[in-house]
Every structure is written in structure tokens, then in C-alpha cells.
Amino acid sequence: MQKSQISIQQDPGEMIRSFLSGRQFSSLGVLTDSNTINYCYPLIKEVLPAHHLMEIPAGEEHKNLATCERVWEQLTQYQFDRHSLLVILGGGVLGDLGGFCAATYKRGIEFLLVPTTLLAQVDASVGGKLGIDFHQYKNHIGVFCEPIATLICSKFLATLPTRELRSGFAEVIKHCIISDKKMWNELKSKSLENQDLTELISHSVAFKQQVIEKDPREKGLRKILNFGHTVGHAIESYFLTSANRLFHGEAIGIGMIAEAFIAKNKNLITEDELHQITTYLNQIYPKVMLPESLTEIIVLMQQDKKNKGSKILMALPEGIGQARWDVEVNPAEIEESLKYYQSNQT
Numbered sequence: 001m002q003k004s005q006i007s008i009q010q011d012p013g014e015m016i017r018s019f020l021s022g023r024q025f026s027s028l029g030v031l032t033d034s035n036t037i038n039y040c041y042p043l044i045k046e047v048l049p050a051h052h053l054m055e056i057p058a059g060e061e062h063k064n065l066a067t068c069e070r071v072w073e074q075l076t077q078y079q080f081d082r083h084s085l086l087v088i089l090g091g092g093v094l095g096d097l098g099g100f101c102a103a104t105y106k107r108g109i110e111f112l113l114v115p116t117t118l119l120a121q122v123d124a125s126v127g128g129k130l131g132i133d134f135h136q137y138k139n140h141i142g143v144f145c146e147p148i149a150t151l152i153c154s155k156f157l158a159t160l161p162t163r164e165l166r167s168g169f170a171e172v173i174k175h176c177i178i179s180d181k182k183m184w185n186e187l188k189s190k191s192l193e194n195q196d197l198t199e200l201i202s203h204s205v206a207f208k209q210q211v212i213e214k215d216p217r218e219k220g221l222r223k224i225l226n227f228g229h230t231v232g233h234a235i236e237s238y239f240l241t242s243a244n245r246l247f248h249g250e251a252i253g254i255g256m257i258a259e260a261f262i263a264k265n266k267n268l269i270t271e272d273e274l275h276q277i278t279t280y281l282n283q284i285y286p287k288v289m290l291p292e293s294l295t296e297i298i299v300l301m302q303q304d305k306k307n308k309g310s311k312i313l314m315a316l317p318e319g320i321g322q323a324r325w326d327v328e329v330n331p332a333e334i335e336e337s338l339k340y341y342q343s344n345q346t
Contacts, residue, residue: 005149006126006205008198012040012114012153016087017047019112019151027084031071031098033058036090039159040116044089051087052078056094060240060248063093063133065141071101075109085110085148091117091164092124092248096139099130103145113147116156118168118197119249122175122204125150127212127222136240137303138233144217152205154198166192166284167249170228173284174256175204177277178227181321188280223325226306226315228256231334234300235290246288253285257344258337262329263316265336273320278344287345294338298331 009015028051032041035058054074056067075086088098088111095113102111115125131142157165169192176184183203187195208225215222232248232255239246257278264274290297306313311328318324 006152006209007149008152008154008202008205010153010155012043012151012155013047015151015153016044016114019149020047020049023085025083025085025110027052027078027080028087029054029075029078029080029084030087030089031056031094031101032089033091033094036094036116040089040114040156043155044114048087056097058090058093060093060133060236060245063097065132065134067097068101068132071098072105075101075105080105080109082106082109085112087112087114088147089114089116090120091115092120095120095125096130096142097132099145099147100132100142103130103143108145110148113150115150115152117160118157118165118201119171120168121152121154121157121201122168123171123208123225125152126205126208127225128216133237133240136237136300138237138240140303152201154201157197163247167247169195169284170249170252170256172200172204173281174225174227174252175207177256177260177317177320178224178315178323179207179321181319184320188276192284220325223306224315224323226325227317227323228252228259230301230304230306230312230314230329231255231258231297231337233304234297235288237300238291238297250285250288253281254288254290254341257281257341258334259314259316261337261340262314262327262333263318265333266316266327268316268318268324268327269320273317276320277317282344290338290342294335297338298334301334 030051031054037055086102102109113125115121128144128146131139134140176187232252235254236251260274260277263269313326314329315325316327
């Protein structure tokens with residue numbers, strides 16, 4: 001898998017202009033969703049050469065094959081060939097889906113990621129993981145494929161509602177817990193509103209790039225990036241069709257509390273470290289009422305991509321600042337961890 005260029009700048013227009021300067025493509029497309037076409041596209045529209053503008057509905061509920069078909073139809077209608085470029089302007093959902101569409105259209109065309117949410121900037125746009133949800137399973141169909149480049153601009157974050165910003169912050173928290181005790185101590189001393197997001201974006205991108213360079217296909221080390229995601233993805237999937245649908249980071253916040261509890265019971269972290277993680281995440285994320293019966297959530301975990309056979313495998317913190325992957329966990333431990341989450345809500 002080729003190494004992708006990642007650029008972090010302040011001015012989105014200049015960032016796009018600089019990247020496209022001197023490059024030739026047979027066709028240029030810009031893929032947006034119903035949010036980014038209104039709030040983000042105007043910030044780059046004037047610097048773009050002639051292009052085809054495409055729009056799909058926003059939201060995780062549209063991250064499916066039906067939406068892919070809509071994108072492929074537009075690419076075909078506009079006669080995109082394998083010398084074309086698709087600029088994907090949006091958050092993690094659009095980046096995952098749009099990148100998947102580009103990587104599979106005519107066996108692959110170049111695509112450029114311009115992530116517009118904190119979640120996408122610190123996590124989803126880095127590492128070449130692309131895909132869509134299938135039935136009730138998160139990211140069940142997908143490929144590994146790097147974009148030609150990822151252009152990150154913190155100015156887009158000003159377009160986000162607080163809940164969306166808070167969702168992305170979960171991945172920042174995760175990166176600190178599994179990689180950098182000093183940064184974790186700084187992070188947990190401040191509220192979300194008082195964080196230096198530009199510094200945190202740079203920290204997260206640098207850490208994730210370092211991990212991916214060592215393990216691009218997630219055979220070993222890269223699995224540590226899944227801390228909080230075995231439980232979190234199952235909870236996100238459970239609420240996917242609910243009127244009370246959770247944002248990704250909200251579910252991952254629950255996942256990190258539950259998985260930290262499991263890590264403590266396996267003597268990987270201390271009681272105090274568990275308390276730190278639980279307390280800070282509860283300060284950032286609102287209480288979520290889980291179902292009385294946790295069976296369905298645990299069943300969803302049995303379809304997790306990290307599993308091996310019938311074994312549920314997790315990435316867990318090993319002290320704050322490090323992590324261990326492929327830790328086997330049984331359903332009883334998971335149920336106990338979710339009960340811990342429920343009992344620690346304020």
C-alpha cells in the first residue's frame with residue numbers, strides 16, 4: 001500500500017490550489033454530502049478548476065451499497081476514466097464511502113481526502129481503511145487503499161456543531177491513552193472547549209502514521225488503534241436504526257470505559273488509571289441508557305473484524321501510554337464491563 005501525503009494547513013483554499021497546481025486529470029469530481037455542500041464546499045469552490053459536483057445524503061444510515069451505487073452511477077454518467085480524480089469533501093462517513101467507491105470504480109481511480117470533521121482529521125482519513133456498513137454491521141465491506149493525499153485544515157472545524165466536534169474528540173482521547181501518558185495528563189486537565197485542537201490533530205496524525213507505517217494491513221501493532229472499538233462499534237450498531245442513534249465518538253467513549261474496566265480486571269491498568277479514564281469520559285460524553293438485556297450488543301461483537309474464529313479479541317491499554325492487542329475476552333467479561341459503565345453514570 002503506497003504511503004499517502006498528509007498536509008496540515010490553515011487555509012483550505014490555498015491548500016487545494018497548491019495541491020492541484022501542475023497536476024493533470026482527465027476529469028475532476030467533488031463528492032460532498034448534504035452538510036458539506038453548504039458549509040465546506042464554498043470555502044474551496046473558487047479555487048477549483050472545472051469540475052463535477054456530486055452530493056449524497058449525510059449520515060451513517062446512508063453508508064451503504066445503495067449510496068455507493070448512486071456515486072458509481074454519477075461517475076459513469078460523467079464518463080470518469082482511470083485518469084480522473086475524485087475530491088472527497090466530508091467527514092469520516094463520506095471519506096470511508098467515497099474512498100471505497102473510488103477504489104472500486106473501474107478497479108480504482110485516484111482520490112483526494114479533504115476531511116472536514118475532527119473525527120475524520122484525526123482518525124478516519126489516515127491509514128487507507130475504506131468501507132461501508134452492511135445490514136447492521138459497521139464497516140463490514142471494504143478495502144485498504146490510500147488516497148493520493150489527505151489535506152487537513154482546522155478551519156473546517158468551525159463549521160461543526162458541538163456534538164460532532166465532541167464525537168471526533170473520542171479518537172483524540174484514545175490516541176493519548178494508548179500512546180502518550182504526558183499528553184493524556186495534559187488532555188484530562190482541560191475541557192473540550194479549552195483544548196488546542198491544532199496541536200492535538202498534529203499529535204494524532206503523527207502517532208497514527210507511525211503505527212501504520214509499521215503495520216499497514218493491521219496484522220499486529222495497528223490493532224492497538226481499535227481500543228474502545230470492539231464494544232463501541234457494537235453499541236453504535238445497536239443504536240444505528242434507533243431514534244436515539246449515537247454518533248461514532250459517543251459509542252467509542254462507552255467502549256473505552258468498558259474496555260478499560262476489562263483491562264483493569266486483567267491487571268493491565270491500575271484502579272486509579274481506570275478511574276481517570278472513566279471520570280474524564282463521563283465529563284465529556286452524556287449518559288447513554290443501554291438496554292436491560294445486553295445479549296444483542298454482545299452478539300454484535302461476535303461479528304467484529306478483529307475476532308479470530310469464535311474468539312472475541314480486543315486491544316486494551318497496558319498502563320496509560322501503551323496498549324496490547326489480541327487480548328481474548330469472553331461474553332461474561334463484556335457483560336460485566338457494560339454493567340460497570342451503567343453503574344458509573346452521573
